Amino acid sequence: MQKIVYSREVKWAAVKDKLSGEMTNKEIMEKHGIKNRAQIADWMNWYKNNEFYRFDQPIGKQYSYGFRNDFKNEQERQDHQLSQLIMENEILKKYIEIKRGLEKKK
Incomplete structure (x- = not known):
């Protein structure tokens, strides 16, 4: 099974839609082609924790413990x-x- 990679634009658009409160998770998923609701929750957690650098991380390159790139x-x-x-x-x-x-x- 191949992992799906979402662009930074899709991630930010999903967060923006969620913050507006005008769309449900299902509507956001349909609009942006997101396959899993948990993905939106992850992006929201990044946003709430001010981990903005994570929106630009390539898949498999999660920076941990002092190895951030920002x-x-x-x-x-x-x-x-x-x-x-x-x-x-x-x-x-x-x-x-x-x-x-x-x-x-x-």
């Missing part, structure tokens, strides 16, 4: 990666603290 320059990408690593480090420290607290209670 950075203006290398410094911005590095700053983002640094903030992600700092957050990850804080989470791991908290996990270790909780684990030690639970071990002491035993």
